[in-house]
Amino acid sequence: MRAELLIIGSELTSGEKLDTNGQWLCTRLAELGVPVRFTTVIGDDLDDNIDAFKAASGRSDLVVSSGGLGPTQDDLTRDALAKAGGVGMVQDDEALRMIEALFARRDRPMPDRNRTQALIPEGSEILHNPTGTAPGIWMRLDRAWVACLPGVPRELKAMFDAELAPRLRASGLAGRVVLGRTINLFGLGESEAEQRAPDLTARGRIPEVGITASDATISFRIRAEGADEAEALALIGPTAEAIYERFGDFVVGEGTDDVAEGLVAALKSTGKTIALAESCTGGLIAHRITRVDGVSPHFPGGVVSYANGVKSTLLDVPADLIASKGAVSPEVAEAMAEGARRRLGADLGLAVTGVAGPAGGTPEKPVGLVYLGLADASGTRHRRLALGPEQPRAVIQSRASKHAMNWARLALLGKLP
Numbered sequence: 001m002r003a004e005l006l007i008i009g010s011e012l013t014s015g016e017k018l019d020t021n022g023q024w025l026c027t028r029l030a031e032l033g034v035p036v037r038f039t040t041v042i043g044d045d046l047d048d049n050i051d052a053f054k055a056a057s058g059r060s061d062l063v064v065s066s067g068g069l070g071p072t073q074d075d076l077t078r079d080a081l082a083k084a085g086g087v088g089m090v091q092d093d094e095a096l097r098m099i100e101a102l103f104a105r106r107d108r109p110m111p112d113r114n115r116t117q118a119l120i121p122e123g124s125e126i127l128h129n130p131t132g133t134a135p136g137i138w139m140r141l142d143r144a145w146v147a148c149l150p151g152v153p154r155e156l157k158a159m160f161d162a163e164l165a166p167r168l169r170a171s172g173l174a175g176r177v178v179l180g181r182t183i184n185l186f187g188l189g190e191s192e193a194e195q196r197a198p199d200l201t202a203r204g205r206i207p208e209v210g211i212t213a214s215d216a217t218i219s220f221r222i223r224a225e226g227a228d229e230a231e232a233l234a235l236i237g238p239t240a241e242a243i244y245e246r247f248g249d250f251v252v253g254e255g256t257d258d259v260a261e262g263l264v265a266a267l268k269s270t271g272k273t274i275a276l277a278e279s280c281t282g283g284l285i286a287h288r289i290t291r292v293d294g295v296s297p298h299f300p301g302g303v304v305s306y307a308n309g310v311k312s313t314l315l316d317v318p319a320d321l322i323a324s325k326g327a328v329s330p331e332v333a334e335a336m337a338e339g340a341r342r343r344l345g346a347d348l349g350l351a352v353t354g355v356a357g358p359a360g361g362t363p364e365k366p367v368g369l370v371y372l373g374l375a376d377a378s379g380t381r382h383r384r385l386a387l388g389p390e391q392p393r394a395v396i397q398s399r400a401s402k403h404a405m406n407w408a409r410l411a412l413l414g415k416l417p
Contacts, residue, residue: 001175003034004060004144006052008067008077009151010043021066021149021156028160032168033175033225034062044068049080057084057142062173064164067151069134071113077148078137082121085141089119095126095135102133127163131155136163145173178225179232183243185218185250186259186406193218196246200239207235216399217258249415252406260288263405266412267298274408275346276302277315277336279327280354280370284401300344305336315339328353328365330382333373341375349375350408354385356396361389370400372407383407 005025011017019041026036038060042052049068056063068077082089096118103110120126120137127136127147132155137148147164149156168174185193190213194201200209200220207224220243226232244251252262267274276286286302289295303314308327311317317335325331333351341349354370361367368387373380385403387396410416 001034001062001173002060003029003036003062003064004038004056005036005040006056006063006065007039007041008044008049008065010074012041013043021151021153024153024157025064025066025160027180028165029064030178030180032165033177034168034173035178044074044076046076046080049076050084053081053084053141053146057144057146060144062168063141063144063146065146065148066156069117069136069148069150071111071117071133078119078121081137081139081141081146081148085121085123085139087122090122091118092120092126092135095120098128098135099133127159129155129159130162131158138167145171176225176227177229177232178223179229179236181222181236181240181254183220183222183240183254184252184257185220185247186216186252186262186402187250188218190218197243200242207239209239216402249410249413252409259402259405259409261292263409264289264292264295264298266409268294270412272347272412273298273300274348274350275300275340275344277340277349277351277373278302278304279306279311279336279352280356281352281397281401281404282306284397285350285352285404288401288405300346303340311336315343326365328355328369328371330371330384333371333382334375334380335373337373337375338380347376348408348411349373350404352400352404354396354400356393357389358393368396370396372404374407374411376411
């Protein structure tokens with residue numbers, strides 16, 4: 001089985017937007033035992049789209065396209081597929097009724113232009129769209145089955161699960177089940193993580209294990225193939241257990257979980273609360289943890305104390321301490337953490353102060369120097385980070401926030417020395 005993706009849209013080829021549909025489709029198709037061998041990103045040009053459909057259908061067994069099914073003049077997927085197949089276009093009455101019903105439910109008049117979304121190539125079928133106006137298309141072209149899905153991610157995912165996946169299973173296109181499991185670590189470098197697990201990442205190993213790094217988070221990606229889901233999971237299980245045994249406290253979660261999810265999980269498991277005092281991170285920690293479901297009982301709030309005066313008035317950091325030690329100092333970091341804990345009535349106070357750059361650094365306190373402060377019932381402590389003057393401002397802020405959250409996570413779990 002050879003599958004191919006056609007990701008359509010000039011906003012993608014111009015770099016204005018990133019393609020996320022392709023990544024998601026590759027993962028979901030692999031789970032069905034249909035590995036993707038080619039991915040082509042195409043702009044909104046009719047001739048290019050025709051050529052892409054012809055090339056893909058001549059070398060692959062399944063072609064899945066994303067985008068180009070809207071009502072505007074640059075939505076060319078329907079026309080391109082019909083011309084690639086040498087057939088005309090026909091109106092699908094069921095599709096038209098679905099589009100009209102959607103506008104009626106939203107109490108809006110249907111523009112005439114939306115009628116074009118009910119046109120499909122002769123000999124094709126529609127794929128129902130439960131959440132939008134763009135029906136998909138299912139058609140045989142050359143050696144391939146072609147599935148055209150809309151570019152809106154929410155619509156594409158719903159249609160894949162409800163329409164395309166069942167067709168692939170029923171038609172026999174789906175093969176052996178391929179499943180993956182991702183275990184995320186923080187606090188180790190990529191090379192150090194691999195040095196601790198050379199046997200797990202060896203080429204040709206079953207199941208296959210790869211290591212990737214993103215914004216200082218290290219991910220072990222386990223991939224296994226089986227006749228069914230149970231067989232694939234049975235192959236993955238022992239390898240996952242080995243990673244947990246070797247890396248223990250470095251593990252922050254699985255799947256899409258990162259340090260923020262790990263911190264919230266620790267708060268939930270301990271029943272504790274945390275208050276924040278952020279200077280150079282500008283509220284990034286608060287933003288990240290409040291994106292995690294269920295944090296509300298554990299996070300009374302935080303203070304973005306960017307100016308020195310705010311550190312004093314809202315966090316009770318003595319002005320003479322800032323004057324003598326500097327805002328970026330272990331003493332001020334500890335005072336900020338204690339002030340946040342006391343003012344907001346939390347079990348744990350967490351603070352960040354540093355030089356995010358690109359300006360503001362000195363030989364004594366260069367760009368990338370960050371101090372963390374942590375306060376709880378037992379007292380206060382600090383930690384120094386040197387995140388590097390060569391890093392962009394956004395990277396320093398992001399990594400400082402992750403290190404702070406991970407430090408708090410370990411403290412809640414009683415894992416700090």
